[in-house]
Amino acid sequence: MRLGVVNMAEFNNVYDLLKNDHNMVKGLIKDTIDKRDTKNFDEIKVQLEIHMMGEEKYLYPALREKDKAKMDKSYQEHHVGKLVLHELKKTDKDNERWIPKMKVLNDILDHHIDEEENQIFPKARDLLDKDQEQDIFKKIKRSKSLMEKQPMKKILEVR
Amino acid sequence: MGVDSMARLFDMLKGDHKEVTGLLTQTIENKDSSQFPQIRKMLEVHMEGEEKYFYPKIMEEDKETALESYEEHHVGKLVLNELNKTGKDDEAWIPKVEVLKDVLDHHIEEEESKIFTEAQQILSNEQEEEIAQQIEELKSQRM
Numbered sequence: 296m297r298l299g300v301v302n303m304a305e306f307n308n309v310y311d312l313l314k315n316d317h318n319m320v321k322g323l324i325k326d327t328i329d330k331r332d333t334k335n336f337d338e339i340k341v342q343l344e345i346h347m348m349g350e351e352k353y354l355y356p357a358l359r360e361k362d363k364a365k366m367d368k369s370y371q372e373h374h375v376g377k378l379v380l381h382e383l384k385k386t387d388k389d390n391e392r393w394i395p396k397m398k399v400l401n402d403i404l405d406h407h408i409d410e411e412e413n414q415i416f417p418k419a420r421d422l423l424d425k426d427q428e429q430d431i432f433k434k435i436k437r438s439k440s441l442m443e444k445q446p447m448k449k450i451l452e453v454r
Numbered sequence: 455m456g457v458d459s460m461a462r463l464f465d466m467l468k469g470d471h472k473e474v475t476g477l478l479t480q481t482i483e484n485k486d487s488s489q490f491p492q493i494r495k496m497l498e499v500h501m502e503g504e505e506k507y508f509y510p511k512i513m514e515e516d517k518e519t520a521l522e523s524y525e526e527h528h529v530g531k532l533v534l535n536e537l538n539k540t541g542k543d544d545e546a547w548i549p550k551v552e553v554l555k556d557v558l559d560h561h562i563e564e565e566e567s568k569i570f571t572e573a574q575q576i577l578s579n580e581q582e583e584e585i586a587q588q589i590e591e592l593k594s595q596r597m
Binding site for chain 1: 517524525545548553556
């Protein structure tokens with residue numbers, strides 16, 4: 296199976312690209328919970344990891360120079376998300392705790408996404424100049440397209 | 455049973471929520487880790503009490519909601535454990551407390567607005583009182 300590839304040419308700026316990731320992953324998680332169907336888990340995990348890596352390597356450091364306290368919290372929100380993702384990976388899909396764990400991941404991400412889209416992105420638009428935004432946008436696109444060329448199995452093995 | 459003891463269980467659990475949330479807010483606002491041992495102890499005993507005596511009753515009637523509550527506690531415990539092993543002067547320590555507070559705020563909101571309402575309908579007054587006494591007993595042993 297290959298990773299669902301986003302057509303990145305559709306996006307004009309880094310925020311729209313990241314919001315699209317949020318919506319895509321939220322949709323996959325909602326489907327998983329509503330249908331109690333675990334088949335999309337690998338896709339969810341890989342998409343989240345690529346998304347978090349892009350933000351942590353390219354967006355967060357630029358913002359952390361301006362507002363350290365806020366961004367340190369964002370890193371920790373990602374960190375808790377990764378802890379739950381890791382548990383989902385090692386828990387049997389037919390364990391009765393698997394779907395409840397996914398619901399908790401959903402709640403954690405909803406909260407994080409809400410903060411990011413309503414506080415962090417608007418703030419970033421104020422703090423970063425156009426060149427910085429373009430630079431971050433290019434780097435995140437490049438990092439995503441590098442990952443998306445890999446078969447998903449390989450990404451899951453390394454990460 | 456007198457009117458005084460009715461719904462005592464929920465007042466008690468809400469009281470715990472308020473107390474621990476207050477301590478977490480102080481910790482974050484003052485960037486002062488001194489209350490952490492108290493926060494940790496309170497949370498551990500509160501969660502143990504709910505998990506041993508309260509959630510099993512919910513589990514019988516609404517398994518899905520109960521299982522999600524156990525998992526919310528579990529994530530709380532993961533973060534508590536990290537706070538315990540991270541140096542208090544590490545720059546990630548306060549951000550971790552902020553995340554713990556968000557996780558707990560969400561859990562408390564669900565518990566108080568949904569689970570307690572359901573539980574009131576599921577449990578008889580006698581059952582509520584029994585659970586309240588069991589949790590008090592646990593607190594007096596552990597705190």
